[in-house]
Amino acid sequence: MIGGIVFATSSSITAKLLNEKGRMANAETEFILGILIFEDLVAPIFVAILIALGSGSAFTGTDLLLLIAKIFGLAAVAILLGKTVFKKFENLLVRLEDEDIKIGLLVGIATIFGGVAIYLGLSEVLGAFLAGVMLAEIGKVERIQTTVTPVQDLLLPLFFLHFGTTIDLLHGVPYVGLLITLLIWSIAAKLLVGIIGGHWYGLSKRVSFRAGLSICARGEFSVVIAAIAVAGIKVFAGIYVIIAAFIGMLLFNYAPKITVMIYGQPVKKKRNMRPPMV
Template sequence: MHVEVPTLLGAGLVLLLIFWLGFLSIKIKFPNVILYILLGIVLADAIHGNEILHFASEIGIVLLFFLLGLEFNIKRLGGIAKKIWPAGLLDVALSLGISLLICLGFGLDLLTSFLIGGVTYATSSSITAKLLDDTSRMANSETEFILALLIFEDLVAPVIVAVLMGVTSGGEFQTVDLLILVGKIIGLTVGAIILGKTLFKRFEELLEKIDDEDFKIALLIGIALSYGGLALYLGLSEVLGAFLAGMMLAEIGKIERVEQTVLPVKDLMLPLFFIYFGTTIEFGDGVPKVGLLITLIGWSLVAKILVGMIGGRLYGLSKRVSFRAGLSICSRGEFSVVIAALATGVIKVFSGIYIVIAAFIGMMLFERAPQITNLIYGKPKKKKKNLKVPG
């Protein structure tokens, strides 16, 4: 006899499992993100399609990128944009272009090859940002480069999704549709800059006047969700909208006031995103196209490491730091899932298996990146401080 579990009970049990897995990850020194995804895969039949879980996971990912956006005011973001485009274009060529050619070489048609190329393209912004935070690497010299590359991918990935949606839906995706999409991205960005320079210019003064923390949470999370939702309404990524919302508030003097309010809600909601991500993975019956799968996994890892090594140097990083950056951007995640959802049959199963394997390997490489870098380049030498003696 099938017993319907009350939603409240289910939510409570999921939160208790999140606590237990988080505690377990500390004990066994294993990335908690992987455990959350595995939990999602195990619970897929029970909670797949759960609207409450989906909504909570959306809030978690939006708040993560809202907080990231706070670290990038308009001046800093403009400087980064000038430096990241060579690495960004290299990423498109290696991660998407070469993967597409590999699929064609295995006998797939152009549309299927482009779809799989899209799946292999974007680094998982959520997994990478979460790991940067968990491993206390936010202050590292390569972090700015990694985040800039993630933002570049977040601009390109919606274009890929829009093209695929236009083609797979049976409609024609013409040049004018692409121009409209780019116009939306530019409009959303310009809107954020204007709001940051006008409406939110004296936002810090408003925060100081709000003593009640409940009102402050409603205001700040409302801003993040509204701009992320506006991006979705325009057919873009909520991740991009949330980042731009954070950037709007980055102009205020003390962003710590915002971070202290939003951080606890983000920490509660974000694990739910990875659980929901796990529920979207469908393994099907066996592993299709094993040769292509192994080839693509191998190349996609090499491609991202090359993007880090070459793109990092173009960005101005040292060889050591560039290599460490390349090892840190190999995970695939949310955009790959969105693109894979457009596939059908065997290709959908193939894409799901690829995403899980690439996510796991990518997270393990991220965790071991400092050790692998030290193994290849040797341990960094500590700089001696020259002390000047008076007189």
Template sequence: MDFPTLLGAGLVLLGIFYLGFLSFKINFPSVIIYILFGIVVADYLTDNELLYFASEVGIVLLFFLLGIEFSIKRLGGIAKKIWSSGLLDVVLSLGVTMIIAIGFGLDLFTSFLMGGITYATSSSITAKLLDDKGRMANTETEFILAILIFEDLIAPLIIAVLIGVSTSGGFQSSDALFLIGKVVGLTLGAVILGKTLFKGFEQFLLKIDDEDYKMALLVGIALSYGGLALALGLSEVLGAFLAGMMLAEIGKIEKVEQTVSPVRDLMLPIFFVYFGTTIELGNGVPMPVFLSVLLIWSVVAKILVGIVGGRWYGMSRKASLRAGLSLCARGEFSVVIASVATGPIKVLGGLYIVIAAFLGMLLFERAPKIVNKIHGKSKSKKKDLKVPGS
């Protein structure tokens, strides 16, 4: 007997409820639990179209709400202070990882994909740990948040390139120029729409009393621009991010967030579950030596970003090292990028994400003790937290 699609979707939602509650109780990132859940139930949910559609909506709304946080003015403020440390992060976490992957015999596209998977720190895991461990007022927290924001801006571009290249089938110069042209065109379109069509959007939203209609409008905007990006051979997450930026200039963006967040919170866990269902572990761990090297280097790279980038940012050696040790967890962006992969590389990416998230949590928790052993204890001074560009 076939397993009904609707029954599968209902059971997944019930599983998400239980696992989300469990993650809260045991203080463990729900992202990782959802992926593991997907791996366990993969045999029962293969090619579940409803699950796939819900996961697409969830990831589009994640990037849509992320884009809303970035007005052009704020982007300039962030870039001005963090650009050097952010570029160092790109070179070490993405660039050097690509070189390592090429050294293990992977082709250029797959090497770039692995670099993308190892690049971005998990914003959700890191922000939660900062809050849970009472470190929001620490000296290094401003730097950590700025790095996370910089990565949030770079990750959609990485995904756009990966989708574009996988669609065209190679890294040819003409294809690269065409891809850049499409990204620039989509971005300019978002800026123009933001300055014209959506200029008085705030007043229009205030006139809509029914939250259901408002939700349909905002989710429709996110899905439409994400779908337009797909039609152009780009990534839907880049389109969704730009759709958010279109609305970033309006006042009271919290009204948009309040309307869209419930839908995102319902759909986003499904994305991680669906990703887990695409990981096939039947053939064991692919390229175990490469996986080990990847894990070691990705930790070293983030520590170096903290030590060197933190000093460029103006922090002490202690705060810089503590920042580096706190940036090692990988999560949601790595999952989005790994979803582009196929076969053994997807399995490799999935295993990397789960292990890296766990290692990152351990290093974050022990960062203060490690730093005190190296540099000695000192009295902490609290200060007001201010994210660059805010």
């Protein structure tokens, strides 16, 4: 449970900061987005398994195989619908001029698929994620982004605010030593992901280090996993997520300055300005 909480970088926080800070064109951005996509693929499956393990009933190897079959079956249905039905969904969106109807339709699709996932004993997070996979197959996906982004900007803060209200600090902060250790390790681990992974990806040491500093924030998937934990772990996890998200955002903001402090100013390549020979 704690491993799952520490695992995933917050896609929403990181992607929003990349856009707001004007770093979408940076050399490390493609590498960062690749990590976020990978974690977004793994995390919903991990959540579904944790929910099954935490149900209180016996969980055997057969149950695990059945759970995996459900996950892949639901994913296959989503991909099939995305490649067939949702390929033609753009025509419907063009006809709909009322933005409120579009919002209701798109949120309804995510809610319905999340409900199907719950009916199968899986996580609604997995269902909502697969709904996004289906909608991404639409030809001009920017039509959806324009409609969904305001909803995201409204609901994301409420999501974290609601989770914060569920943290009961009546008995103090549990496992303080473990909390400090995990915060230090989780930042160091993401730095290693950036430095080593960036090197494998073909980035320079400077850019790889900056990438590592930019992926330290934990967020939505950590909150989802923390929400299914028992009382003591839930309080511990909630405090961890809040502190890790705050530290991660600070590290992201100061990543360029910290990189310059360690590696110095980048050397600008000299351009040959001589006129060509005639």
